[in-house]
Amino acid sequence: MLLGFAALPAAARPKSILDDEQFRTELRQGLDRLYDMDYDGANAAFVEIDKRYPDHPVGPFLRSLHPWWEILVDPDDDVHDDAFLGSMSEVIKRCDRRLRRDPQDLDGMFFKAGALAFRGRLYTDRKSWLRAALDGRKALQLLEEVRKQDPENPDLLLGIGLFDYLADVAPHQYPVLKPFTRFFPQGSRQRGLAEIAQAVEKGHFVQAEAAFCLVQINYIFERDFATSLHYARWLRDRYPDNAVFHVYEGRALAQLNLWPDEHQDLLDVLTRQSEGKPGYRGDVIQQALYVLGRDDVRWRQFGEAVPVLSRLEGLPTRSSADQEYKAYGRLYRAxxxxxxxxxDEAVYWYNRALSARPPSQVRDKARDYLRSPYPG
Structure with a gap:
């Protein structure tokens, strides 16, 4: 969430909406409610801001955050894409009007950069690589222009750090992205990590978003699960009702083999789902069921594993990732x-695991255990 120009006193830097103390207060309150998945409270705060600044890009930018978090909860569901993209388009239109009046308008550049960066992130998730690269390049150019005007602003370090990190790391992780590296300056993994960490430590409005980036980066790319857990717990201490932070905490605990804490954490995720808590649905629940069921088997809690993996089997299959979860779930259930x-039941589920072009590890183990039962 690239928001905030509060690093310098208002007299020392170009005028921005964040010079308004009432705006700052309402923004913090709205963001805190958003990250704790109190969507009604967050939307109420954001609507008041939009009413006060009807021509400013901040209104539609903030309105986009609810659908954005709905997307994060369940990335395979595109039902919220149109609402999110519509808000981002409105942000860009309002920014362009400001920039036509004044090409150096600070808020126009900043919020346009934020809208392009977020839209590019969604395009990446939807594998629209060229659109993502074009949006990313424009966003980075605008962030650099903003930094020239406001060089001491720590909140800018989130966006700049992400570009630094991903420009270096992503092409190696995803070879399909290599043709697009020409759109960006050379990155630096270490510099990017340091910049994002500084945004957590010193930022005014981006701390939570920066911390979540470090949860994901350290879990997915760095495989540094202790650091991922550190930032997940940092977020959970502040936003205990955020389902995405919650399940990442459980997954990091699992990778560190901290079984009692993992078990309790993921059971709590499932309890909150049954209570109808916001955000406890979709991919969050699929991850919780899969990790809990898998590790019930690993820790020889076989009686607990079966109903958990039965629930996993009952979830809808919408993507190749869902199919892979199902294949592993059937293997562990068997x-x-x-x-x-x-x-007899085990044989049935081994065969079900083999029935849908499973990953090679699932296929090999299922065939082995069909020949000779899993001993436990």
Whole structure:
């Protein structure tokens, strides 16, 4: 969430909406509610801001955050894409009007950069690589222009750090992105990590977003699960009702083999789903069920694993990732049934695991255990 120009006193830097103390207060309150998944409270705060600044890009930018977090909860569901993209288009239109009047308008450049960066992120998730690259390049150019005007602003370090990190790391992780590296200056993994960490430490309005970036980066790319857990807990301390932060905490605990904490954490995720808590649905629940069921088997809690993996099987299959979760879930379910002495049921689920072009690891293990039962 690239928001904030509060690093310098208002007299020392170009005028921005964040010179308004009432705006700052309402923004912090709205963001805190958003990150804690109190969408009604967040939207109420954002509507008041939009009413006060009807021509400013901040209004539609803030309105986009609710659908954005709905997307983060369940990335395979595109039902919120149109609302999000519509708000981003309105942000860009309002920014362009300001920039036609004044090409150096600070808020016009800043919010346009934010809108392009967020839109590019969604295009990346939807594998629209060229659109993502074009938006990313424009966003980075605008952020650099903003930094020239406001060089001491720590909130800018989030966006700049992300570009630095991903320009270096992403092409190696995803070869399909290599043709697009020509759109960007050379990145630096270490510099990017340091810049994002500074945004967490010194930022005014981007701390939570920067911390979440470090949760994901350290989990997905760096495989540094202790650091991922550190930032997940930092976020959970501040936003205990955020389902995405919650399940990442459980996943990091699992990677660190901290079984009792992981078990309790993921059971709590499922309890909150049954209570209808906002955000506890979709991909969050799929991840929780899969990790909990898998590790119930690994820790020989076979009786607990079977109903958990049964719930995983009951979730809809919408993507190749869902299919992979299902394949592994069927394998672990069969293994648990084998260990419980329920061989006929186990054979059924081994065959189900083999029925849908599973990953090679699933295929090999299922065939092995069809020949000789999993001993437990």
């Amino acid at each position: 293994m648990a049934l084998d260990a419980l002495g329920r061989r």
